[in-house]
Amino acid sequence: MRISRTVQQMPVLPNESEKYKAAVIEQPGKVAVEKREIPQPGKNEVRIKLHGSGVCASNIPVWEGRDWFSYPVEEGNPGHEGWGIIDAVGDEVKGFTVGERVTGLTYNAYATHDIAKPENLVKLPDFLDDKPFPGEPLGCAMNIFSRSDIKNGQTVAIVGCGFLGLMLIQLAKSQGAKVIAISRRQFSLDAAKSAGADETIPMDDHFKIIEKVKELTENKFCERVIEATGKEWPLNLSIELTGERGKLIVAGFHQDGMRNLNVQMLNWRGIDMISAHERDPQKYVDGIKEAIAAIQKNELDPFPFFTHTFKLSEMENAFRHLTQRPDGFIKALIINPGHS
Structure with a gap:
């Protein structure tokens, strides 16, 4: 008998004092992984225990360095292609509960946890349970x-x-x-x-x-x-x-x-x-939902093109692959421990 996803993947809630890990671009070409106090969601926010995040080509300028960036960059930034399990919800959040697997728009996703607005998230259906899913791209x-x-x-x-x-x-x-x-x-x-x-x-x-x-x-x-x-x-x-x-x-x-x-x-x-670039977050959310539907209809199959995976501690190598694009490289994912 199949155990429901919520029960099967229910996380252990972290203590208030527990640390989380986040990648920090300290200066162009240099990344450190730091431990910080785990973020707490606001009244209308959720916290996601991230399974991973995609690595986007839009990160190249901040990795290489430009005059208009300040360093060190905010922890977890510019990661924005995360997915994972909700492990805490604010008091006023409706429609999302602890244990649900989600993707969507978060902005500090090179980390083990991130905070998101519920309106920027999409619940992932059962047929994607065993798949990495960077929703934003x-x-x-x-x-x-x-x-x-x-x-x-x-x-x-x-x-x-x-x-x-x-x-x-x-x-x-x-x-x-x-x-x-x-x-x-x-x-x-x-x-x-x-x-x-x-x-x-x-x-x-x-x-x-x-x-x-x-x-x-x-x-x-x-x-x-x-x-x-x-x-x-x-x-x-x-x-x-x-x-x-x-x-x-x-x-x-x-x-x-x-x-x-x-x-x-x-x-x-x-x-x-x-x-064709959008700036309205709701457009991205709608696009993610449409992508899920397209995958279910076999019109879209991104999974063969996730060619490389890295740990948070390997972010510099991930960025080097992104800029140098060696043979065989298409899309990199940062995968947190315990996930594939």
């Missing part, structure tokens, strides 16, 4: 997919086939689109093929890529192009790959400086250029 992928308005029969180019690009390949294929995957690493092109891409093109020579896409689309180029690199050259390449009255969806993380863009081509072809 999956919600992000679903929101980008929604903004892309991909339809059956369209040709879609995905420029940049890291974790996000691979999720978007799967989602585009679920709508019956033809997908052209363009990426720098051969390993990521192989991963794109496994995700369902119809064609793969190395991201090496600007004009050769344009000619190849022109050939594959019979001179029409693509109805949809999703740029997922965060770099200037691939963004301009994406403009050139978008057909007349097509849509260019900017999914890359462009927050490290200005970009020079070929606005002439945008204008000439009448391209809609869409920033």
